[in-house]
Amino acid sequence: MLLGAVADDLTGATDLALTLSREGMRAVQVVGVPPADFDFGDAEAVVVALKSRTIPAAEAVSLSLDAARAILSAGAEQIIFKYCSTFDSTPEGNIGPVAEALAGLLDAPLVLACPAFPANGRTVYQGHLFVGSMLLSDCPMKDHPLTPMTDANLVRVLQQQTKLPVGLIPYSVVDRGGEAIAAAFTEAETKGDRFVIVDAVTEDHLRAIGRAAADMKLITGGSGIAIGLPENFRRAGKLATRKADTTFAAPAGRAAILAGSCSAATRRQIAAAIAAGVPALKIDPIAIAEGNTTAAGVADWLASAGHPHPLAYSSADPDEVRSAQEKLGRDRAGGLVEHLLAEVAITLRENSFSRLIVAGGETSGAVVNGLGVAALRIGPEIDPGVPWTRSLDGGSPIALALKSGNFGADDFFLKAWDQLK
Numbered sequence: 001m002l003l004g005a006v007a008d009d010l011t012g013a014t015d016l017a018l019t020l021s022r023e024g025m026r027a028v029q030v031v032g033v034p035p036a037d038f039d040f041g042d043a044e045a046v047v048v049a050l051k052s053r054t055i056p057a058a059e060a061v062s063l064s065l066d067a068a069r070a071i072l073s074a075g076a077e078q079i080i081f082k083y084c085s086t087f088d089s090t091p092e093g094n095i096g097p098v099a100e101a102l103a104g105l106l107d108a109p110l111v112l113a114c115p116a117f118p119a120n121g122r123t124v125y126q127g128h129l130f131v132g133s134m135l136l137s138d139c140p141m142k143d144h145p146l147t148p149m150t151d152a153n154l155v156r157v158l159q160q161q162t163k164l165p166v167g168l169i170p171y172s173v174v175d176r177g178g179e180a181i182a183a184a185f186t187e188a189e190t191k192g193d194r195f196v197i198v199d200a201v202t203e204d205h206l207r208a209i210g211r212a213a214a215d216m217k218l219i220t221g222g223s224g225i226a227i228g229l230p231e232n233f234r235r236a237g238k239l240a241t242r243k244a245d246t247t248f249a250a251p252a253g254r255a256a257i258l259a260g261s262c263s264a265a266t267r268r269q270i271a272a273a274i275a276a277g278v279p280a281l282k283i284d285p286i287a288i289a290e291g292n293t294t295a296a297g298v299a300d301w302l303a304s305a306g307h308p309h310p311l312a313y314s315s316a317d318p319d320e321v322r323s324a325q326e327k328l329g330r331d332r333a334g335g336l337v338e339h340l341l342a343e344v345a346i347t348l349r350e351n352s353f354s355r356l357i358v359a360g361g362e363t364s365g366a367v368v369n370g371l372g373v374a375a376l377r378i379g380p381e382i383d384p385g386v387p388w389t390r391s392l393d394g395g396s397p398i399a400l401a402l403k404s405g406n407f408g409a410d411d412f413f414l415k416a417w418d419q420l421k
């Protein structure tokens with residue numbers, strides 16, 4: 001193993017594993033901290049998917065350290081801490097505390113932080129995160145049910161989460177390429193910075209940052225930050241030059257879509273699916289709490305919907321989410337939906353469903369944990385950051401497209417199936 005990664009949610013891990021696989025590494029995604037005797041096979045990159053984005057910071061730190069120790073002892077030479085390209089976090093963390101703890105474990109004097117993912121419209125300029133043409137704080141992430149992002153200034157956001165000094169490597173340096181960036185890393189370290197937000201607007205910037213970070217033990221960011229890393233191993237003669245392996249056989253069986261993401265992108269995808277005639281069942285967290293909506297009922301509805309890929313969704317607009325959260329509390333509302341959708345997935349698999357699209361990182365984490373899947377193989381890309389995956393264990397095989405809330409074109413729920421034909 002050359003590269004090891006700790007990802008704070010499941011869809012984020014898939015996104016990163018896809019990037020590494022596209023850049024020619026044999027990548028495997030593991031769900032949860034792998035046991036000491038876990039067989040990573042011939043993987044050159046391993047991405048450990050945690051569900052640590054919104055749990056208490058101390059728990060996120062402890063899980064992330066366990067995951068990092070597991071991949072280090074399996075031989076990883078460099079560690080990536082993967083978080084969301086929209087820097088999803090709260091003033092308590094968990095990006096700052098986890099990055100700090102991993103830096104301590106790895107004895108890393110300077111940690112770079114760069115969530116840029118240009119293919120999905122996330123760019124960082126003067127330390128400010130943009131989503132498309134909007135500042136992060138103006139985009140729908142301001143209404144996220146768990147991690148509302150109301151400040152686009154990442155130096156300020158990260159500084160709230162750590163006592164260690166946070167600096168900036170601006171566009172004017174990054175645009176000059178790898179050597180200038182490496183010199184800026186040295187300068188930042190000399191100045192006493194322990195974290196640096198690094199601007200990046202294009203994939204060329206990310207490749208240059210990757211090159212400059214060849215000797216850094218810890219790298220943090222979105223999946224984009226990994227684009228330039230495999231090349232460092234190739235340059236060092238440790239990684240063969242090969243094309244991404246996208247051979248993929250999806251198990252035959254029935255299909256369904258489960259959506260727990262309330263992102264604007266997922267809501268557009270649901271609207272497009274309904275407009276195209278996909279039967280859709282809306283799930284209300286209050287009805288779950290009152291016992292009026294059950295997993296068995298939802299699974300029955302999906303099984304008898306009479307469509308190749310019916311949809312069950314709890315996705316709702318910010319007002320509806322706010323109203324459910326006022327009645328139930330934020331965590332309980334989310335937990336009820338996640339638990340229900342996980343139970344639905346289990347029941348579906350028992351009833352010969354073997355192809356699922358799941359929308360939302362937390363939702364995907366709940367579903368995959370519910371299904372008992374411990375490792376995933378990465379298949380073909382559906383849209384930037386979202387591949388089909390196939391379970392490597394955990395009972396009868398299942399094809400899963402785990403969609404990050406904000407990713408995918410509007411017709412994602414319609415077109416994704418074409419790749420399984």
Ligand SMILES: Nc1ncnc2c1ncn2[C@@H]1O[C@H](COP(=O)(O)OP(=O)(O)OP(=O)(O)O)[C@@H](O)[C@H]1O
Binds near residue numbers: 084145284320337360
């Ligand atoms: N109607 C609803 N009311 C309140 N909370 C909801 C509702 N529907 C879903 N949720 C919760 O909102 C959270 C959505 O988070 P999730 O990570 O699944 O989606 P996302 O944030 O859009 O995706 P990603 O993390 O990949 O960006 C989950 O905890 C989910 O259970």
Ligand SMILES: O=C(O)[C@@H](O)C(=O)CO
Binds near residue numbers: 084086385
């Ligand atoms: O980086 C992203 O935006 C995604 O991989 C993600 O983490 C969504 O939860």
